[in-house]
Amino acid sequence: MNVRIPALALGALSACVLLLAACGGGGVTPTPLPPTGLSLDTDIAARGATVVVSGTDLGSSGTVEVGGVAATGATWGAGKVTVVVPANAPGGPQQVKVTTAGGSATVDLFVGVDFASGTLDELIALGLPRGTAVRLGSGTFSATAEEVIIDNLSLYGMGKDVTTVDIGAAPNHLLYYADIGQKVVLTGLNLKTDFALFVTSPALAPATAHPAAALDLTAPPRDVLAQINALAAERLSRPGAQATNENTSLGFKDMTFSQVLGGGIIATVNIASGLIVYPGSVTLDGVSVVGPTTQFGAYAEDDVVVRNSQVNAGQAFVASFAGTVTIADSTLSSTAPASGAITFGARGASVTGSTMTAPDGEVTIATLVPVSMVPLHADAVVTGNIFLAQRADPTDTYGGEVSLTFGPGTAVVADNKLTAGRQVEVGSFGAVTTVRDNTVTLGQTGATLALMLLDANDAPYLGFSGNKVTFVSTGSLLIEGGPSVAVTDNTFTGHADTGAAVAVEQTDDNLIGVGLTGNVFKDFFQALIIEGDGSTFAGLTVNANGNTFDFPIDAAPKAALVQDLASAGDLEIDLSGNVWGTNTSAATVEGYVTVNTGSITGTPVSLTVAPIVLP
Numbered sequence: 001m002n003v004r005i006p007a008l009a010l011g012a013l014s015a016c017v018l019l020l021a022a023c024g025g026g027g028v029t030p031t032p033l034p035p036t037g038l039s040l041d042t043d044i045a046a047r048g049a050t051v052v053v054s055g056t057d058l059g060s061s062g063t064v065e066v067g068g069v070a071a072t073g074a075t076w077g078a079g080k081v082t083v084v085v086p087a088n089a090p091g092g093p094q095q096v097k098v099t100t101a102g103g104s105a106t107v108d109l110f111v112g113v114d115f116a117s118g119t120l121d122e123l124i125a126l127g128l129p130r131g132t133a134v135r136l137g138s139g140t141f142s143a144t145a146e147e148v149i150i151d152n153l154s155l156y157g158m159g160k161d162v163t164t165v166d167i168g169a170a171p172n173h174l175l176y177y178a179d180i181g182q183k184v185v186l187t188g189l190n191l192k193t194d195f196a197l198f199v200t201s202p203a204l205a206p207a208t209a210h211p212a213a214a215l216d217l218t219a220p221p222r223d224v225l226a227q228i229n230a231l232a233a234e235r236l237s238r239p240g241a242q243a244t245n246e247n248t249s250l251g252f253k254d255m256t257f258s259q260v261l262g263g264g265i266i267a268t269v270n271i272a273s274g275l276i277v278y279p280g281s282v283t284l285d286g287v288s289v290v291g292p293t294t295q296f297g298a299y300a301e302d303d304v305v306v307r308n309s310q311v312n313a314g315q316a317f318v319a320s321f322a323g324t325v326t327i328a329d330s331t332l333s334s335t336a337p338a339s340g341a342i343t344f345g346a347r348g349a350s351v352t353g354s355t356m357t358a359p360d361g362e363v364t365i366a367t368l369v370p371v372s373m374v375p376l377h378a379d380a381v382v383t384g385n386i387f388l389a390q391r392a393d394p395t396d397t398y399g400g401e402v403s404l405t406f407g408p409g410t411a412v413v414a415d416n417k418l419t420a421g422r423q424v425e426v427g428s429f430g431a432v433t434t435v436r437d438n439t440v441t442l443g444q445t446g447a448t449l450a451l452m453l454l455d456a457n458d459a460p461y462l463g464f465s466g467n468k469v470t471f472v473s474t475g476s477l478l479i480e481g482g483p484s485v486a487v488t489d490n491t492f493t494g495h496a497d498t499g500a501a502v503a504v505e506q507t508d509d510n511l512i513g514v515g516l517t518g519n520v521f522k523d524f525f526q527a528l529i530i531e532g533d534g535s536t537f538a539g540l541t542v543n544a545n546g547n548t549f550d551f552p553i554d555a556a557p558k559a560a561l562v563q564d565l566a567s568a569g570d571l572e573i574d575l576s577g578n579v580w581g582t583n584t585s586a587a588t589v590e591g592y593v594t595v596n597t598g599s600i601t602g603t604p605v606s607l608t609v610a611p612i613v614l615p
Contacts, residue, residue: 020047033057034103040096044110044135045085051096053107055079059100067094067111067166075411085111091133091154092185110135112156117141117329120148128153136189140164143172151177151201157189160256160288177201178250180279187253194259196251198268200279217300248280248302252287255382259291262594267297277301277321284309284330289316292335306330315361319341327351334358337392338399344368348378348409354385360392361399363420368407368429376539380411380431390421394447406431413438423451428459428482437466443473443495450475452492456482457508465489474498476524480505485514497551504542506532506565516544524551527580528560536602539569546613555582557594559609567602573607579615586610 038055045051053064056079064074064083067090074083081098095106112133115123120143123134130152138158148167157163165212167174173195178184180200250268257266266289268278281302287309289296298304303323307330314336318325329352334341341356343349344366345553356363367378382404391400400421404413408430415437418424421444426435433456443450452469456462457480465488469477476499477492479485494499501521504514521527527549530542552560559580565571580589592608599606 019026023080023247029084032059032100032102035059035098035100035105038096038098038105038107040109041110042109044112044114045090046113046132046324047085047087047091047111047129049085051083051109051142053083053096053098054079055081055098055105055107055163055199057100057102058098059102061144062098062100064601065107066098068097068222071125082588085109090183091131092156106597111593112154117139117577119143120150120167121145123292124148124150130179131423133185136163136165138162141167143168147173147175148179149175152179152184153195154180154183154185156185156187157255160186160190160254163189164191165191165193167191167196169194173273173286175199178278178280180248183247183249183251185251185253187251187255190256190258192258193266196201196257196266198266198278212536249487250278250280250300251283252285255284255288257287257289257291257294257296259294266291266294268299272430281305283307284311286310289313306332315339320345320347322346322598324348324350327354327356329353331355332357334361336360340364340389344394345378345380348380350381351385352381355387356385357388358399358601359388359390360390362401362403363387363389364401364403364405366403366405366407367409367411367431368405368427377409378407379409380406380413382413383415385416388419389418390419390444391447394421394444400444400447403427406433410434412436414436421447421450422454425451425453425455426462426464427455428462430458430460432461433459434463435465435467436463438468440467440469442469442471442475445473447473449473449499452477454478454485454487455480455481456485459509460484467491469493471495471499476500476503476529478503479514480504480507481510481512483511483513487514487516487519489518491520491522492524493522494551497523498525500524500526500529501549502527502544503529504540506537506540507533509537511538511541511569512542515544516542517546519547520550522550524549526558526561527553528575530560530562530565532563532565534564534566534599536566536568539567539571540565541572542571543574545574548579549581550579551581553592556592557590561596562605562607563594563596565600565605567600569603571600571603571605573605576608576611576615578614579613582615583612586612 002392035058037058041052044173060076065070066085069086071083071086089111091112091197096109097106115134116137133154136157166345174193176198178198268282278300282298282300283305285307289311289314293314295315296418297317299319301322304318304320305326307328309330312333315513316332316334324347325343332341337360342364349367367380387402388403389400402418402420402424405427411431411433413435417439419441450471450473459482461484463486470493473495501524583589595605
């Protein structure tokens with residue numbers, strides 16, 4: 001049915017619609033606009049101070065945060081918001097965030113106090129509250145007191161080439177308190193000192209010191225590492241030591257440590273009254289340490305991070321007692337005689353894109369710290385680095401070692417350049433370890449035996465693959481034990497036809513399982529040595545197959561020497577499928593194998609040489 005509406009009725013309907021619109025019925029409410037163009041009446045304010053925020057579209061109500069902390073009692077006026085900086089707002093450069101119904105906007109504010117010029121003595125005399133951030137001006141801030149104590153203040157300079165904090169030469173020294181619950185920052189300045197300690201204040205020390213076992217930084221690096229390991233069990237026995245305290249941190253950023261005189265120390269450990277390690281995390285970001293005779297140490301219970309930094313010190317130590325260590329895109333150089341560049345993380349280590357050097361000492365990375373005789377789980381990644389350790393005296397028994405020691409967990413060592421005057425050691429104690437695609441240079445002129453050492457006695461697996469190892473003095477690949485060691489597809493170049501290409505040694509009572517496959521050995525004197533220390537062990541399996549021994553093998557025991565084995569299990573040695581110099585006869589090669597049966601007790605050796613691969 002079609003219904004026709006008269007024109008008069010349509011006109012009346014239209015009039016009603018217009019009338020409703022005029023009366024506001026069914027209208028659209030304008031959308032609130034977000035705040036814009038925020039500014040402050042000051043660029044710096046202490047906690048508890050009042051600041052005024054101006055801007056457009058601030059509305060009539062909302063919320064304000066300073067450094068992520070809500071500010072209570074903010075009042076709105078015409079185009080302004082008045083707010084008090086919260087007592088728990090973080091110090092330093094922060095943002096004031098204003099949120100209204102229309103959205104949010106921010107403006108920068110330095111939470112702290114200004115100290116544009118003056119002396120450190122004058123700054124300390126102000127008695128600023130602990131946790132205050134101080135914005136220093138340009139120029140030099142010096143001290144006259146012999147002992148300068150800065151109590152939980154953060155210092156923000158105008159730039160490391162603009163602002164200098166000069167403690168002065170010894171006997172002047174800096175004692176910098178950084179307590180539990182405080183986040184202390186030093187940034188944008190040059191700290192010029194000969195002696196500085198960053199520690200907890202005596203009244204808030206996290207644990208009793210251990211005077212009888214104080215850390216001796218003057219000892220050789222290996223001895224220092226042993227001290228740290230021994231003290232770790234005692235240190236971590238206190239309740240809560242392994243719990244990360246996210247509110248306790250010490251940060252150095254975009255700054256320089258400059259040494260005034262020789263013999264100084266910059267550390268986060270109190271060694272004067274016993275071992276008191278900093279109880280939080282430590283970060284160095286964009287930091288330069290210039291002190292070739294300084295003992296530099298960054299020690300913490302929690303994580304330690306070094307990135308984009310250069311540490312050039314007499315000795316350099318980076319250590320976490322209950323956390324991880326991260327070193328990225330940085331340099332750690334230890335320049336003093338018989339010194340070392342050492343880092344360890346109780347719960348793991350990541351060293352990437354960095355350089356660690358010890359021209360007369362050792363480079364050490366470790367994740368093995370015994371705690372109540374139970375090692376912590378600690379994964380490790382060591383990739384894309386340059387490590388160098390030499391000896392000033394090549395006949396010295398100390399130094400010239402790159403030591404990589406891993407505790408339970410997984411460890412990857414890949415794409416590094418390793419140079420050592422004496423040895424590169426990979427020690428795996430309960431770790432599943434992979435060492436691949438590294439370039440290794442070993443030995444130095446005038447030195448005795450150089451070693452590529454795989455210490456795998458306590459390792460469930462150690463893989464060594466795709467590496468290029470070159471000896472510049474007499475040297476060998478030495479494998480100490482290990483139930484599962486796989487050496488595959490590597491190139492080993494000896495020195496002037498000297499040394500044994502591979503030595504497999506038994507040093508404890510565990511089962512030994514070693515596989516050598518697809519490797520090329522050049523310029524050695526002897527192919528294999530397989531020997532023990534005369535003590536009884538579980539047994540041995542060595543499978544060396546598919547390798548090329550590219551050097552003259554023309555007399556016994558140039559193919560292999562087997563001796564001093566006391567086995568409680570099988571002794572199986574499979575040397576089949578290899579290239580043995582220019583030899584074409586398996587019988588000839590077998591004649592160049594010496595088995596000292598008089599030194600072997602228990603199960604007789606099962607030895608296989610044939611077939612061989614023709615050169």
